[in-house]
Amino acid sequence: MKLKPRLAGVASLVPCGSVVADIGTDHAYLPIHLVRERNCPKVIAIDKSANNTKKAEEAVSLSNLGDKVEIRTGDGLSALGDSDGVEIIVMAGIGGRTICKILIAAGKSLWRFQRIVLQPMGDLPLVRRWLFAQGFCFFREKLAREKDRFYEIIAAEKGKEIIHEPVHLELGPHLVRGEDPLVIPWLKEKIRRYEGILQDLSRSRAGQAGDKWKYYDYRRRVVREVLDDIYKRIPAHFLD
Numbered sequence: 001m002k003l004k005p006r007l008a009g010v011a012s013l014v015p016c017g018s019v020v021a022d023i024g025t026d027h028a029y030l031p032i033h034l035v036r037e038r039n040c041p042k043v044i045a046i047d048k049s050a051n052n053t054k055k056a057e058e059a060v061s062l063s064n065l066g067d068k069v070e071i072r073t074g075d076g077l078s079a080l081g082d083s084d085g086v087e088i089i090v091m092a093g094i095g096g097r098t099i100c101k102i103l104i105a106a107g108k109s110l111w112r113f114q115r116i117v118l119q120p121m122g123d124l125p126l127v128r129r130w131l132f133a134q135g136f137c138f139f140r141e142k143l144a145r146e147k148d149r150f151y152e153i154i155a156a157e158k159g160k161e162i163i164h165e166p167v168h169l170e171l172g173p174h175l176v177r178g179e180d181p182l183v184i185p186w187l188k189e190k191i192r193r194y195e196g197i198l199q200d201l202s203r204s205r206a207g208q209a210g211d212k213w214k215y216y217d218y219r220r221r222v223v224r225e226v227l228d229d230i231y232k233r234i235p236a237h238f239l240d
């Protein structure tokens with residue numbers, strides 16, 4: 001089974017041959033792919049919903065990978081122990097706030113993992129700020145696109161991160177450097193979204209004098225500056 005770009009992007013940040021825990025596995029597509037395509041010897045697939053772990057068990061049994069993918073019903077990382085030997089944690093398709101709650105609940109045990117790969121559904125700035133404050137660096141960041149929707153994927157590791165401006169924590173220190181092939185359409189889409197919101201707000205009673213309008217106008221300007229900065233650094237022939 002071929003993964004869609006979002007999960008394929010997540011899988012690409014999992015080192016080949018590593019022992020992985022996929023928290024919030026749902027259908028277990030990712031663990032099956034990691035064993036088949038990235039040579040992972042063991043993947044622990046965890047979900048808090050017993051209905052979903054049942055689905056995962058069926059998918060794993062159909063793919064004959066029961067000896068390599070272990071399904072557990074549990075909340076976040078509480079379903080893991082030291083003896084599992086997990087090196088990489090993955091959380092994909094889960095809200096940013098829930099991801100932060102799971103990470104906070106894990107406490108110091110987080111430090112035993114080599115890498116945490118996250119694909120939050122929203123609240124990316126919150127997730128980045130939390131990781132940064134705890135002493136993680138953003139080892140890699142990546143964008144994925146499915147139709148008109150963009151997804152941001154973060155691979156965090158222990159280490160010092162240098163953040164020059166707050167916007168780098170918001171948009172991602174690697175992404176603002178323009179290193180991802182999807183960065184320009186991603187930023188343009190953000191600007192389009194802010195402009196839509198600003199147009200709606202202009203028609204409201206407070207109009208352009210309202211705090212909300214000022215907030216989104218500021219956001220639009222910040223993203224525009226990042227985009228202009230990337231344009232300056234990318235040779236024109238790459239932009240055609």
Ligand SMILES: C[S@@+](CC[C@H](N)C(=O)[O-])C[C@H]1O[C@@H](n2cnc3c(N)ncnc32)[C@H](O)[C@@H]1O
Pocket residue numbers: 007023024025026027046047048049052074075076091092093094098102
């Ligand atoms: C939308 S699905 C994402 C499935 C898959 N990871 C993906 O990216 O396609 C989110 C899954 O996370 C699970 N989940 C949410 N909070 C969780 C938690 N605290 N611990 C374990 N699983 C959780 C939900 O039950 C659900 O199956």
